[in-house]
Amino acid sequence: FxxxxxxxxxxxxxxxxxxxxxxxxxxxxxxxxxxxxxxxxxxxxxxxxxxxxxxxxxxxxxxxxxxxxxxxxxxxxxxxxxxxxxxxxxxxxxxxxxxxxxxxxxxxxxxxxxxxxxxxxxxxxxxxxxxxxxxxxxxxxxxxxNGQDRTLAKVLGRIAHLVVAKKRSVLVTMAVILVIAVLGIPQLSTDSNFFNFFADDTAPKIAYEMVKDKFSGSESVEIVITGDLLDPDVLHAMENLQTDLEQTGLVGRPQSIVNILQRVNMALNDGDPDFEVLPTTRQLAAQYLLLMEMSGGEMMEQFLTLDYGQARIQALVKDSSNEATTRLFSEIDMLFAKYFAHLDVEVAQTGIVALLDALASMIIEGQISSLFMALLTVFVIVLLLLRSWEGSLFSTVIVSSTILINFGVMGWLGIPLDIVTVLISSIGVGVGVDYSIHIYTRYQEERQKHDPAQSVTNAIIHTGKAIVTNAGSVIAGFLILLLSSFPPFRYFGSLVTMTMFVASASALIVLPALILLRWEKKVGKGVVEQS
Missing domain, CATH: 1.20.1640.10 (Multidrug efflux transporter AcrB transmembrane domain)
Incomplete structure (x- = not known):
């Protein structure tokens, strides 16, 4: 200005x-x-x-x-x-x-x-x-x-001329870009581990990696068993689960009340390693637990409630990536079915790793439902206010294209979908529909005085100034985030920059091409070319 x-x-x-x-x-x-x-x-x-x-x-x-x-x-x-x-x-x-x-x-x-x-x-x-x-x-x-205004108007005028003359080429190019982007979406991964938000050379990440390497992990998976925990069959099922779980190589050595009972049994038999086994009867297990309570019971309280109604198995996870934890939870479910299906107890997975895995699933499910609802809402509102199926459909196409390209680029570049980058789609919806509506309403206004080609040209030149100004200023601001030492902010800055560019370019180039092609289908190619 x-x-x-x-x-x-x-x-x-x-x-x-x-x-x-x-x-x-x-x-x-x-x-x-x-x-x-x-x-x-x-x-x-x-x-x-x-x-x-x-x-x-x-x-x-x-x-x-x-x-x-x-x-x-x-x-x-x-x-x-x-x-x-x-x-x-x-x-x-x-x-x-x-x-x-x-x-x-x-x-x-x-x-x-x-x-x-x-x-x-x-x-x-x-x-x-x-x-x-x-x-x-x-x-x-x-x-x-000023000169800058005139230069921008000339650039927008050339864009308008390109759209009018090469509308089919514009749409084919966009279609190719969309196909390439969609092929990258299956490679998109999720990441709910907050330690991955830190760069590898930062103190928190270095300490995290050290703990994970030296102590077989830093996050734990927890298994809660509810029922008759003095039953020898239940205790043996817990022992078998712990043994098989450790053999998967996904966790360190699991710990529970089973390990305590084994050590007590060995201690009461002169420390003979051959007696590091579970007690064979309910009465013997109850006596061992009573001895633990009388000696303080601090260790026992970590794994067993006072009424002996719930027990806890804890294991440190060696690899907390979403792929590894998904495999881990699948293994645990199979072990549940193998050892506990015939017992009158309830078993459940929990712990920080399970919560983070659930968060990742909720991010994906929430993103799908929110995007679907957002696109449907945008379509309905634009339809009601513009009273134009064409305008509503075209605006939704531009928004959808922006979002698909964003997710596709994330997939191809290996940028995970996390609690920060998930916001990019919201920006895509916001700016995509914003730019599209302004171009389309200006086109409708110009159509009262001009033919379609001139109307599209005027819409691009006049509304394009505001779109370029807004997109340019926002892009300049978000590029600063590329200097951040916080990886999610760097991803966020680069993705917002890309989203703003794609949304503005789609509104200025693809949307007018769709409008002209639609008009050509209505009245015939010759009429449009002549206009």
């Missing part, structure tokens, strides 16, 4: 949005987490766009000869509708995270939706009010613009 208001007004929108959102979180007693700590950054990328669109259209109206009051009025009538529509769909997209079974994801979705709502209201009320009070910018009043 080359003037102070072009920076200050969008900044005010973002500032108020972030302050109000964090203030509401504080009032409700919510704490910052690694997940919602990223929320202010999202509000910067999404909230600033609304103010940028308003100011860009306001300047266009002034350049066409409108006075200040008329320019504000025309801005609200034209771009105000698309801003409202984009904001509404973005809010719905983030609110769809309420379907997630992860509480942090629910809170993230709801509070981000609230922040976007605040940014939307500020952009549609506060910014127009300030524009009415502030004088007309001198450069705009001179009906000139």
């Amino acid at each position: 080359r003037n102070l208001r072009g920076v200050i007004l969008p900044f005010i929108t973002v500032l108020i949005s972030v302050v109000w959102t964090l203030g509401l979180m504080g009032m409700l007693g919510k704490q910052l987490s690694p997940l919602n700590a990223v929320m202010p950054v999202l509000l910067v990328s999404l909230g600033s766009a609304y103010g940028i669109y308003m100011i860009a259209r306001y300047n266009d109206e002034l350049l066409e000869g409108a006075d200040r009051e008329k320019a504000v009025s025309q801005t609200l009538k034209s771009v105000g509708i698309s801003v409202f529509l984009a904001g509404t769909t973005t809010i719905a997209g983030f609110a769809s995270n309420v379907s997630s079974s992860i509480t942090l994801m629910k809170d993230f979705g709801l509070f981000t939706a609230y922040g976007v709502l605040v940014a939307l209201l500020i952009s549609l009320t506060f910014i127009p009010a300030l524009l009415l009070l502030l004088p007309v910018p001198k450069k705009v009043a001179a009906k000139g613009g």
